[in-house]
Amino acid sequence: MKSAIEDYFPIVDINRLAVPERNAFKPIYTMHKWFARRSSSVFRAILLGALKPAETDIMKEFYKDHTNDPDTKGKVILDPFMGGGTTVVEALRLGCKVVGVDLNPVAWFIVKTEVKSVDLTELQAAFDRLVSRRVKWSGKPLKQTLLSLYKTECPECSNKDADILYTFWVKSAPCTTGNCNYLTPLFSDYIISQKKPSIRYFPNCSCPKCKRTFDWEIDSASLVGVQKLMVNSPGFSAGEGRSNTRWAYSSNNKAECPWCGEIVIPVSKSHKAKRKKVPLSVLYCPACEEVWQYRGELADNVQCPSCSRHYNPIEGNMPEKGKFICRGSCGGNVDAVIAAIRTLSKDHLLPTRPYVIEGYCEKCAGTKVKEKEKDTDFFEEEELEVKDLRENGSSSDALLKKNSGKFFKRISSSDQALYRQTEILWTDNKSQLPYPLSEVPEGEKTKSGLIAHHYFYWRQMFNCRQILALSTLLDAIREEPDLEQREFLLLAFSDSLEANNTFTRTITRRKTPGGTAPGGVFSRHDFQPKMTYGEQNVFGSIAGRKTFSNCFEKVREGKDFNLNIYDRLVKDTNLIDVQSLEKINSTPDDVLLMCQSSADMSNTPLADQVITDPPYAGNVNYSELSDFFYVWLRLLLKDTYPQFLPEFTPKADEAIENKNRGKSSADYKNLLNQIFKEASRVSRADAQLIFTFHHAEDSAWEALLDSICESGYFIEAVYPVHGEAENSMHLMDNEAISYDLVHVCRKRENGTSSSHKAWATIKHDIRRRAREEARLIESGRYGNEPLAPSDINILLIGKCLELYSKNYGTIVDHEDKPVPLRRALEEIKMLVDQLVAKDRPFPTELEDLDVPSYIYFSKLCGYKEISGDELSKSTRGIVAPSILKDYGLIIKGRENRGRSFEIKLPVERMNSLKPKFAEKASNQAQLFDDDTSTILTNDVLFVDCVHFLIGSAELGEQVRPWLQRFGGLSPQIHAALEWLIKYPGVTFKESAKKVLNLMDERTLFTTQG
Ligand SMILES: C[S@@+](CC[C@H](N)C(=O)[O-])C[C@H]1O[C@@H](n2cnc3c(N)ncnc32)[C@H](O)[C@@H]1O
Ligand SMILES: [Zn+2]
Ligand SMILES: [Zn+2]
Ligand SMILES: [Zn+2]
């Protein structure tokens, strides 16, 4: 039975859902970090398309309840590369049974916890047990113990019980000159945070004494809580839209007039307070280490209020990434940070010190910060009228109230003392606590990102306080008696590792609600040591990202989602959540998760469909990156699950391209091949294989297509989905177009036809097929909005591949040589290009040209010179530009320092063409017969013949005998000459006309005779 996805996939609707999803994954998919997660909407649509019969409207089905749908219920879905479990979760929703396989134990553990049913009350109870569990070394409950590691004194009210939200650390590098020895702190600038709070004020109040007017502000704009550290720009500090108005702040009914300095009761014209935004920057002073605030647009020359030094806050000691200027006596030696590291002995990291604290004082926050509001930046205030203020004043006049009690402050001696104390605690207790002892194994990512920077052990990625807090937390989780709950707590713990290490960047600008929340170690898919890092409160106070309490909350929400699933719907450009009736309430009978290589799946039940997302060459180094989590997870899981016994995640069997491990692209391809074959073996004869694949490079795609064909499948359709702005036309101009492609494949029927098929015939059918499909697309198959040309190209190529791949291995060219996929793909791309190129329809006589000739006639013949960029665009991924060079059609240009190409003229090619034809001339009267595919011989291109004729005409050499020899190609040559004569920019039209006249003369002559 034909399935819906074989004919059609709702790419436009799905793109609309996939784009926002990549920015906000649904809760079940955020329970733990996994690299390169896919959009679940894409997989839901794929599953429905695979399981529902042809003609089904997939988008209609998308929002229906499939709990008891006979098309989906009980169907066995196999995903041999389950990763973060997108297929597994989406299939379970549809009532399918699922077999998920992944080599990586971390992936396995994540998916296992994602699909496991849990009683939410029990989960909460386990968390409550955990936080109150007594810590051996402190004798106090866990939560209290962990929070006590992060306490500081509030700069405004001196409350000693304020929480540290973040500690900012900076590394220093020793001078590399040998005698200077100075340690330069690696600041790239001195900006700690920038915010624009919106404050309430009464505009243009007048002073009863001097009669002049000013803004009376009733909210304080302070991020530091200490008046003498709050500096105002001498120019404009009144805030956005208030230009150089003067202002005064007061939370009661009296204010100091900014003109006459008298304490007065300002006279306001309006009764309601207005709002304005005030730009604030928190700055660090490199001379005295003060942390202070600058109000107004930041200037490039500021003066520290503590030591009076002037400096430029945006100019640190790092002129570019990875380089630093020594600020010592050597006079400004510039060198790479990595060179400075090499001067250290192997057991030393760059020295690090804390330089700022961001904290939270509950007392200064006032009474209005409720639990829910704590995470937002500025809580909502009720409208305030002048008279209220007159009568009551505001409820608290703490400077920090407006900032929810949060503040920035310099490191004090007691902060330093507290940190030193944690170092002692760690040394005293580490033998009792679980933490990873493993070394960092040498790999592609670990070598450059960790080992080169002297991180030889995983534990070195954490500072003393972090590792004390984390191992204490893990120790308490280990004591949870309920095995299931313990694993959920462990999952939250493991995910929190990502943002509680010394590789977490602080984000100074207001990108996140917290303003300073750190980006985790895997913001990119590698290890990248940071020159400054943000240490957050491991347990979590009122702000933070991936603190342990945040992560637990995410796990809770993920589990809640299992029973309260929603899908997103686009309605008039808005995204709304629609509740689904489906649930993930899986029993062991529904889901089988295996942690092993998929190269051998003998132990799995027969699958109805195979739906997956294979790794893309060397794009993401799953196993190396996941060791970061694995070495911690292993401490609690190795006694229960044998896959956690080895010291690291398995590397040898991973399907990946990785030079460091000696895995070539051929190895990668062979393993994929083997796994596809195995998937075919363990699935039913009519099972489809459907998978997404990231496509950026043609060569990787070619290898993949080839391996599908080799493993016995044929390709029925390829659909593009992309995460960038939907259908943007600019994609076409993009040199390296990158999509995710959905491939729909079925098993080839074996043995029925081993007889050879002529490529020319198949190409004929392919062309017809592509025309049909192009017509369908044009008539609105994918909706009313036009598709991007690159999308149309992919769709058509997909349909063309079907006929080729169905007959894979049996197709031969006119010389009886097998046609490899590479060649077929090239010709298919050319054919599709002809179909979609509307600007200058190509004559039918020239449809079957060899590829370089096609590029020449369709894109290049009107140019004398072309830039490299322009050339890549012209070749449109059909062939590599270098091929054109190899055939002598273009040469590197002289202009533009070789970044352009000259298109050779026919006469310029004569010297190289003559010998080519001389060889041929010796034995045959007629060089080519009229089967056009015979033009595609090894070294003679069709364009060579045309150029040879034109060149000969231009040089006054004999043309007529050659016309005779090329007789079989007459119609094509004739069409090509006419084409050139009409083509704008062609400079050798006269000679082409000469040849054309001779041809016509000859025709006349032959018809007469
Ligand atoms: C692209 S990811 C899958 C991502 C998943 N679709 C998601 O949305 O999270 C590919 C997965 O293949 C796994 N893998 C690599 N080689 C494997 C092998 N030989 N057997 C099984 N799984 C393998 C990797 O560990 C990785 O998790
Ligand atoms: Zn306070
Ligand atoms: Zn005044
Ligand atoms: Zn200073």
Ligand SMILES: [Zn+2]
């Ligand atoms: Zn120096």
